[in-house]
Amino acid sequence: xxxxxxxxxxxxxxxxxxxxxxxxxxxxxxxxxxxxxxxxxxxxxxxxxxxxxxxxxxx
Numbered sequence: 001x002x003x004x005x006x007x008x009x010x011x012x013x014x015x016x017x018x019x020x021x022x023x024x025x026x027x028x029x030x031x032x033x034x035x036x037x038x039x040x041x042x043x044x045x046x047x048x049x050x051x052x053x054x055x056x057x058x059x
Contacts, residue, residue: 002044009047020048
């Protein structure tokens with residue numbers, strides 16, 4: 001599933017966009033469960049976080 005998200009983020013990052021909303025991250029899958037790292041999610045979002053913003057140019 002995160003591979004699909006990364007592909008989507010790559011496509012979005014190739015085009016201008018004003019903003020994007022990312023839902024909250026839960027640090028455990030169940031109440032009282034072991035904490036999970038956000039690293040895989042951040043890796044999937046990497047293309048959006050790393051790309052220079054696309055600027056529209058007026059001719």
